[in-house]
Amino acid sequence: MYGVKQRAFSQRRGLSWVSLAAVTACMMLWPLRSFALDFISAYRSALHKNPAYLATQQQHLAVQEKRVQGRGGLLPTLSLNYSQAYNWSEVEQQSGANRYTEDRDYQSHNASLMFQQPLLDYEAWSGYQKADQQAQEADDQFLGETAKLALQVLTSYTQAMLARDQQVLAEQQLAAHRALLHQNESLKAQGEGTQTDVLETQSRLFLSETEWIEAQDALDLALRTLAQMIDLPVSLADLPELTSFQASLPLDSSELAHWQRLALQHNPELLALAHREKAAEYEVSVQNSGHYPRLSLYASSRRTESDTENTYEQRYDTESVGIQLKVPLYLGGRVSSAAREAQAIKSQVSYELASKRQEVILNVRRHLQKCISSVSSLKARRFALSSSEALVTATRMSVQGGERGNQDVLDAERQWYQARRELARTQYDYLQAWLALHVEAGVLQDAHIVLVSEQFRRVSKNI
Incomplete structure (x- = not known):
């Protein structure tokens, strides 16, 4: 399923980059449903069933054949040609007057066996080097897509969980407003x-009903999106709860320079573009080779009988060995034009590589800052949730004492639900940023995927 040269890639990069074989083994050994739809199960299903990823996999396999095809231009060729024909001929001849x-x-017969070995073919050599770079580019692209798939699955996975949390909170808020309205109406009836x-309260109740309907629609869409991503049916009961982790996920370093250096060395997209740039450079050589001579060795064996009118009723057995030299003299400027076109494309790829480097550096900065700031944000969100809970209790007590009114209770409850929503959103964003940082830096390993999945193992009572 995966590239057989993965181990060579890891050694070349000098880093334990995500081993596709190891990830696959991990996915196979992990139970399909440990308690619900855990992240590893979802990722494993996407690896085997996601159509977009499977298309990338087949593209990777197809490009690998370019290396074989390029090598074929350097190897000897052997061909057999045979023909047999029935001839009806009318011959007019002049003899004197x-x-x-x-x-x-x-009947005529013609059989020939031809062996040919290139001795000097700059186009074939450059073509092989280009094909090798294209195959390496496909390797890196496939590694990158495999890592990106983990992030895409996590994004859909957490969005479904967030939508579930939003729906639960909207339902709780709706129930609270209904109970408060019933209380208000009872108090009014009693004077x-x-x-x-x-x-x-009715105004807030109508707003809560609208938010509940929107949350239902968002949850349905999120579940369908996740199901489509992993090609598995997903129900609300399949979604776990996020562990309310207090400590931050481990980072090898909090230094931006460290992560940017890793990304510049190991980011799959950068490595793929570097190979594409090298392939474009060899394409320039391929086009320039139209100016160079070609030399090849050939050997042939030919058997003919009545092959032409001039060899009627004659049989020839011919063995030949020699060299063939082909020297281009004039092709109407086509070679020079093709070479200039290839050079322009090579420059284009170089600029694309420079642009991608800037993009990767910026993404690494963004993800790292998100990871670092999320640790403080989570603490602040938890404190805000505790404060809002205390505020609701205090406000309700103040209402009983006549110090606060009904509007104060509604505002306090609204603040409490918002605090719960923001805490859940921050937790999911933190997981995504942490995984995205390792994907962008090109250092994602199966252990990282397991660590993320472990965040969903225990059922938390607090959202």
Whole structure:
């Protein structure tokens, strides 16, 4: 399923880059459903079933054949040609003053065996080097797509969980507003409440109903998106809860220079573009080779019988060994034009590589900053949630004492639900940023995927 030269790639890069074989083995040994749809199960399913990824896999296999095809231009060729024909011929001949006609009905045979070995072929050599670079580019692209798939699955996975959390919170908020409205109406009927309290709560109730409907739609879309990504049916019961982790996920370093250096050395997209640039350079050589001579060794064995009119009823057995030299003299400027075109494409790829380097450096900075800032953000979000919970309790007590009104309770509850939503969103964003940092730096390993999956193993009572 995966490239057989993965071990060579890891050694070449000097880093334990994500081993596709190791990841696959890990996926196979992991239980399909440990308690629900865990992240590893989702990722494994995507590896085997996601159509876009499978298309990339087949593209990788197809490009690998270019190396074989390029090598074929350097190896000897052996060909056999055979022909047999039935001929009906009318021959007019002049002999002195006499002309006579002869009808010839005969069979002709022609068999030849040709061996040819290039001795000097700059186009074939450059073509092989280009094909080798294209195959290496496909290797790096496939590695990159495999790592990106993990991030794509995690994104869909956490978006479904976030949508589930939003729907639960919207449902809880709706139930709370309904209970508060019932309380307001009861107090009004007893002469202890006001119509203003009822109207305020009704307004919030209508808003809660709208948010609940939107949350339902978002949850349905998120579940369908995840199911399409991994090609497995996904229900609400399949989604786990996120562990309310207190400590930050491990980072090899918090230094930006460290991660940028790793990315410049190991990012699969950069490595792929570097190979594409080298392939474009060899393409320039391929086009320039139109100016160079070609020299080849050949040997042939030929058997003919009545092959032409001039060899009627004659048989020839011919063995030949020699060299063949082909020297281009003038091709109307086509070679020079093709070489200039190839040079322009090579320059284009060089600029694309420079642009991608800038993009990767910026992405690494963004993901690292997100990882670092999320640790503080999570602490702040948890504190905000605790404060909002305490505020709701205090506000309700103040209402009973006549110090606060119904609107204050609604505002406090609204703040509490928002704090819960933001905490959940920050946790999911943190996981995505942490995994994206390792993907962008080109150092994603199967251990990282397992570590992310472990964040969903325990059921947390707190969102």
